[in-house]
Amino acid sequence: MKNQTIMNRKSAKKLLMVQWSRFQNVCIELEGSTLVTGVNGSGKSTVLDAMTYLLTGNTQFNKAAKDRDRTVLGYVRGDTRSNGEARYLRNGSVVSYIAMEFSDPTLGQPLTVGVCIESPSESGKPVSSWFICPGAAIDDIDFTRIEGNALRITPKNELTVNGEAMKLSSFMGRDRGTEAVLRALGLRVDAVKYRTKLLKMMAFNPENNIDQFIQDCVLEPGKVQSLEELREQKRQFERLRELYESLRQGKIQLEEVLRQSDEYEKKKRVLRIRELMLSYQALREKEEEEKQTKNRYQALKDQYGRLTERAGELARQQEAAQERLRIAENNDMVKGMQESLDSLKRQIEEADREKKNWEDKLAQILKLKKKISALIKLLEADLPSLSSENTYLETLEQADGETAKKREAFDAFREKVHRQDGIYEENKIHLQDQCKEREKEIGALQEKIRRLESNILVFPAEVENARNKIQRGLEKQGIQTEVHIFAELVQEVTAPEWRKAVETFLGRKRFYIIVDGAHCHKAMQILQKERIYDGNVVITDKLPETEAVEGSAAEILRIPNVYARRYANYLLNGIHLCENLEELHEYPKGGLMRDGMLAKSYAVAMMDMRRTELCLGADAIRCQLEQSRKELEELQVVQRADKEALSQVIKYRDAIKEIDWDGGHYDFGAAYGLKDCKKRRDSLVKDREEIEANPDFTAVLKELETAGRLAREANESVNQNQSELGGCKNDLKGCEGTLGRISTEIYLCQKAYEEKCLVNMELKEAMLEEYNRESEKRGTIRVTTQLSIDKSKNMLAERERQLEDAQLAYCRLAGIDVGKRGIGYIPWYREEYRNLAHVKVEEAQQKLQEQAGRLESAFMNDFVAEIDENVREAKREMDAINRELRHMPFGNDTYKFVMKEKPDRALFFRICRRLEKYMSSPQVYMNSARDDEEMENDIQEFMSIILAEEDEWEYTDYRRYFSYDMEISSRQGQTEITAELSKKQGSASNGEKQTPYFIILAASLLQCYPANTCCARLAFIDEAFSALSRERIEQMVRYFEENHFQVFYAAPPEKINSIGQFIDSTVSLIVTGRYTNAVEGLVKQA
Template identity: 25%
Template sequence: MKILKKIKLINWHIFSNETIELSGNTLITGENGSGKSTILDAMQYILTAGSTKFNMAANESSTRTLVSYVRGKLGVEGKEFIRSGDVVSHIALEFYNEESDVIQVLGVVLEVGAQSMAKPHFYKVDQPFEDAWFLEDRKVRNYAEFKQTLKGLQIELDTPTTATQRRTLFMNTMGLDLKYRELIPRALAFRPVNDIQDFIYRYLLNEQNIDIDALRDSIREYRRLEKQLEHEQRYFQKLEIIDAKYTQLKKQEYEVSVNESAIQLLRLNLYKNTIEVNEKQIYGDQQRLKQLAKSKEQANERLGIYQEALADMRKNPTLERLEKLKLALAHAKKEYESNEAILKHVETEYHRLIKTLKSVDFKETIHDGNDVQAIQNQLASIKKAVDQKLKTTYLQKIKYEEEIEATHRTRLELEHDIERLKRQQQVYPENVKKLIVVLKERLSEFYHESVEVRPLFEYLEIKDESWRNAIEGYLNTQRFNIIVEPRYFDMAVKIYDQIKHDMNIYGVRVVDVLKTHGKKALEGSLAQHLTVMDEYVLGYMNYLLGSVICVDSVSNLKEHPISITQEAMVYKGYAVFAIRPEIYKRPYIGQAAIQIQLTQRQEEHKALMQTLIEKRQHKDALEVVENTLESINILNLEVSISGLKDRKTLFETYKLNEDAVNQIQSNPNLTLQLQKAQELEVNIKTLQQEISRSDQAIGGLNRNIAATTEKNEDVKATYEILYDAYERTKDDNPSLLFDAEATMKSSLDASSHNHQRAMDTLQTQNKALSANFVDQKLSLQQDMSEYNHMSNSGYGVGLECIDQYLTRYYKLRDVDLIASRNSCRQAREKSEQQFHDSFIHQLSQNIKQARRNIDLLNRQLRKHTFRDEQYRFDISASKSPHFAQYYKIITSDKEAFPSNLFMQMLSQQESEVMKELFRRITAFDDDGKNEQELRRYTDYRNYMSYDIITTKENGDITRLSTVIKEKSGGETQTPFYVTIAASFEQLISKISMVDSGCVVLFDEAFNNMDSQRIRAMLEFYNNLNIQIVIAVPPDRIASISEHVDTVLAVGRSGNSGFTQRIQYGKNDTQ
């Protein structure tokens, strides 16, 4: 064993030149300020190969430095240092190997210039030191002189040049490992404590905070990307609002256009109706004019007859009787002619009925005759046939109305799809949409963060359009597979399982992309014609298409297990098949697919509108037939027929009167001429009045006809203008016209078919819509302005600039956000990997090493019994709930798994615990504000709790943590002193005692212990393979001196210190 035998101090604080000899365990005593700690600090400086933590036992906040020791800092006013100028100091420790009889010196030469820090020069010499090494006469040699002196004495000097070499040289000389230089300052600074954890932290377990710089770097990058993503998401949310408001604005604008068109249609119909009414009025007036003219002509004829008759009668009065007979004859004739007119009306109306029926393609056989009885018989069958035709027409009209409604719904869906495509939004199966919405809502709610859920095709872009059909066709419905990040997959599956029945969602696939992560594609495969915007999706696409080889011709298909041509011919499973064109006809992958779909749907919409117009025309034609059939009034015709009298009877009456007149006319006796003349005068006057009224009526009718005709010409001119506009709209925007017609009909129904009231209602609606449009436009422009402010975009804020916002919105939605989320996720995964590798793994290793160290210490402690007690350290999980749950996982076998599997091996509860720890670690700022809190989590010692278990010889067990609460004397401190000594002995237990020397320094030791316990403690130390040096005040000498080999007294005279050996070897007092 190596023993420290001598100490040389030159210019070390108050010691100018002191040689101290000692043997075995040593006690250094002296009053406060005499220099006890100064000697111990010099020894510590050499034993640790350069530690500068001085005087820590006496004062934990000590400011002593090498310079203050070398210059001899006094702190006296007027004289700060003992030495000034250039100063050289020497410290040397001489060790003696009892077994090999070899002496070695470890020392240092310290040089301090007038304005410089201390410059140390460490060395080792394998022979005893002499004063001549350090002094020439009374002058202290500097390092160069020191080296030259030893060289002249042919003494080999071993001088390390680096701190690492120095530590290695000194520890090898002592026969100890580097752990020793850590324990020396701890023992020297040791003070009895009443807290086990504090003792563990100070004296047994190194702090060893984990280096998390790499983790911080990855977290910093993750935060940067996360912040960027947050900005983009805020931009996206604002742009989404802008897009929605603009869509609503366009919708309102369209509603206004529809209402305006409906008003124009109402106006057109109103003008058309006005023209029809005017024409009917003109026609009616013209007919009444004809009737009046005819009546006037007849009245004039009768007036002429009466006037002529009166003139004749006045010539021949006997004609009076003849005139009466003539009147009877005229009445009979009138009645006969009236009956004939009714008959003619029946025949005319019947022929008109036949013509009307023929105009609506009436299929029943109709007899076109004039026989009244035949007509009467025909009317019954016609009435039955009309009723049947009316029913059939009504059913056909209803069928067309249903078809129009279904086609209209399809048209609305198409227009909705077209609008989405114009806004760069893909259109895909409804079940997929519903599941995406539910998953996004539920996952975001569960994880308290925005979770991205998208269909597969949104992550893809086709590089070569010539392979589009092959890719689209081969993927088929897999294009709509739903992608979620791996960490959300399990919860997504649970949600899908919960809602599938209620929402009737089946057949939609959610992809476990983790299983295909990292898969590679074969050279020349279909996968290589795709650009994929997510690394997990890339692995999945390589899984789906990476083995499908692209070939130029069908003749090359069988050269590969799975292959495909551009024309979508596939070889798979030793069979060839062609993919159905309807599968890839509607593309979904990439931005180009949107334009292709938009063109397809616009063409479909155009064809659909043509079909819709044709169906409307058929329906309108059926309405014409229906209205025509409903306008037929067979009952009036039947009533007219029932009013007919017997033609024969009427004719006979007429002939009788005619014969009587002829008879009288043949009678020369005209006695009644006078009476007849009077009647003629009355009739003449009546006729004259009738003719005058007719003249007045004819004049009024002529004026009415002229005015109505003029007014109708103006209406017709306006109607022509409106109709031309209607025709242009019909050609340019059939959808708008279709909706306008529907709005017109509904408004007419609501206003009891009052056109003006319907127009007023629509105009009122348009005023409200226009006012709301202005408000919405202002709101939209405000959002546009806010977006500009938050993003510094510099876009315009007028509606004419909306495309700038929508273009940015589509790019964010379809490209940038996907890329940013992918980058952010990769950064997060890298941080999680660093979290495992740099934090969890290192923390686990530190904890395991600590447990191993404590186990080794416990083994050492088992070898020693202090009085009747044995001590052992107990380590368990921290009493802090947070640290305890972390400790349980960190020290489990799961930690041994690779970082990419670690989180997967944890239960859901354990995973949440680790995520919480990750959040805590990543939440600390880089500005140092939370550095102390961060150190708590990076210090492995905080994850454990500690106790010392004392076992008596009788088997009684006590825990020190319990005893400390009840007692505070020396009995609670004994385990700590035992442990310190055992820690040193543990160092040398694994190496050869012949070549090792373990010196332990205690300053101000055993202060709280009584003499009995001190004696017992020193007896315990004397049985250990260590050499202790204890510094105590004089009042402790009696209880310690008899148990040590050497006792040194330290004194001070002014600014000079000195030592005196008062015992060298046990009981040797000098």
């Protein structure tokens, strides 16, 4: 070959190795491409390693032989790999140099680059310092000199160039030094990439698999470093998913606990209703007994009437006997005298009857006086002054005073009492209505307290009904999502002193319904379809995403749920919390003070916070419970007072009704009549006694004895009837006693029932409805028994056991104390559920969604973007190599790389093609609406495949996304034949197989050497052309030379004839003792 200057190549002229392996101080002349030859172990690869270390910092020494034991330290120390003290050629502190001299045809002056390697000890790491000497040849630098018979190596700090000492700043570390060396040689390429390409050609090992060869030797390794970050994000996601799943399972179990708790409380409610019913039933039974006793009493009264009627018949019989007696008595002897006696007797009897009549009337007057006196004492606080009437009312039973005045006093008193009774009637109706309404309030309040004590947050019934309807409507459509009330999603009010003002401002909005944004429209449809008038659904999917404004009312609410948070920000971000009126004045659009002063829309008002019931925050139940208990106590105090007042009014009215107020039923002159009647009777008795004392009258009475006997018999019959009348009368008295006893028992039953009602006021109405329904159905008063209640108690005990089993299951699932069991822990579990369902699950779900976003972001923005960029870079490099190959024919053949997407990577390429709509930027897509369902499915599927793959190289190395081949176009005459290299592997010779691989590597390396730039064009081939024929070797050498490569070949001596004759120079390495020297061959002349 003709030795000529190539104007676009900086050619290496000399190589100096000082204390490098077996080379003690060897300088090799380099003329163009050079063959380095020698027997095995002479150091052929060592020479190539020295040059690649200098040029690129390569430490993968002797890569062709895959010798991994060679190191910089070993080369500097001269490691012979023998045993004993003589293993190293050099001991102590060692300084080594590698230097190469280049010629620059554009400047016409030399350039020397080198590296100084200092090894202070056999165990210490060597320190390498690169340097560049423009315009200087190797001989101009005093690397070594002979002192006596010894070779002295110049230390780095004493090194001179043309007699001038080098500055310490001229020495550089590996990265900076190799970059500077490559720039000095005219190369504008990454040192790592350049080193890789040099090593691939130097350690050339042809594969039968062209696909694998192109991956390994042409393309740069492309392991994506973001995989570990992606996996870390996946681990974080899985950890959060496990946490979320654990919380979700806990929530499901807690729902079971709450279901069992509700069932228990339902059974307990049934039991309480039955116990209350039993008490009410006892009262009804006593009332029924009273009714039956009254019926018997009425029957006895009827019997008494019949006996009274019989008494009349007997009286007539008695009258007949008396008539016989009268005939006997009508004897003329006694007639005259008897008529006088009879007349007196009749007058006396008439006087007795009149006296009895007056006594009855006077007794009636005495009763009236007692009742009036008692009534006056009872009503003295309500009746007006009675001074004018008292004089007469107090002497009704006395014979003094005017009768007319007494009647007038009675009538006046009656009018006053009737007026007051009208007032009492109005008060009674009013008090009864108040008590009835308040009884309902107390019942509702007691039910509310019971729910609160069970740790159930109480919301307005109509809101709960609306929530339940929407929940059921969504479930019917197969949508499993929570329907919340805004208030229950507020976990904490961080500034409690502002709570009442903020809640008063929010008002009914606290009870608006919150559903997941994805199901908001469905909830709206249910609201419309079901005609739900008492529920407000927040349009969550349209709420703006904002942060809580500092100093606003929104800032003091801690809300994990994302939609409730947005709604709170929307409502309260514009309401500034003001400490005083002056500050409120500065916020006319929206300001709030603790005392309820509100500024809104340039107007200020004082809110009424007195009746605001607190609903926000985890302690809302405690606050509601305290407030409800206080309200209940106040209501009960008022109720007791009203009931006492009602009882008093009824007592007053009963006392009034006890008096017969018809003045015509009383004879206010009875005392006078009785006194006069007694006086007349006494006079008649005196007259009769005087007649009966006459002796003549005694004789005529004997006849009368028989008639008297008969009369006596008649009298006995009358007496017998009278006896029966007395028995009936006694029975009547007995019934009256029984009625009195029953009345007492009714009173006690009524009292016991009312006491139970007072405790279970909320159950009274439900109990009465059920009792009336069952009583009507069975046709009897008795609808329940103690046995039934005992059964209910057993069922309640079974429910309690099931509840404890559910609680135990949750304790084990959540890993908490298994002692938290029993009905006493129902409120605790409700609080736990509220914290879990409304806080922890929400937070975990939110964190999981955020982590899913980070995972997808890491996958798309890091992993996919990095793979995509590597793929694009590989395609650009392949296109560049193909452009070079079009201009680099090898004989009649031209070569072209072919890259085909692998079918099993279709997901990746489909994602990348879809990303073209988003400027090929994953980040742009991730920030878009992401409404491409197919794209989302592809992302999830591909990410799952990546994260499930055990061989991390399988998807992180972009090279594995393609299959590779080389297309060979051969011109045979006028015909061009195209074939793929992979299909020729079986039939081609070794030389034919190797040639395309060299061309591939040369084309790849040529990318570092621009044709229009003057730069070094180096290539290194170790164990060169081992399978090529002489003809192929000549073709390859010519190919390299035509493309202006300066190639350094390393081959054994037997290759000198087949390789050496086609290149510019040959260097033979000769081993002398423990060292190696170089013998330079003759430079070929043209």
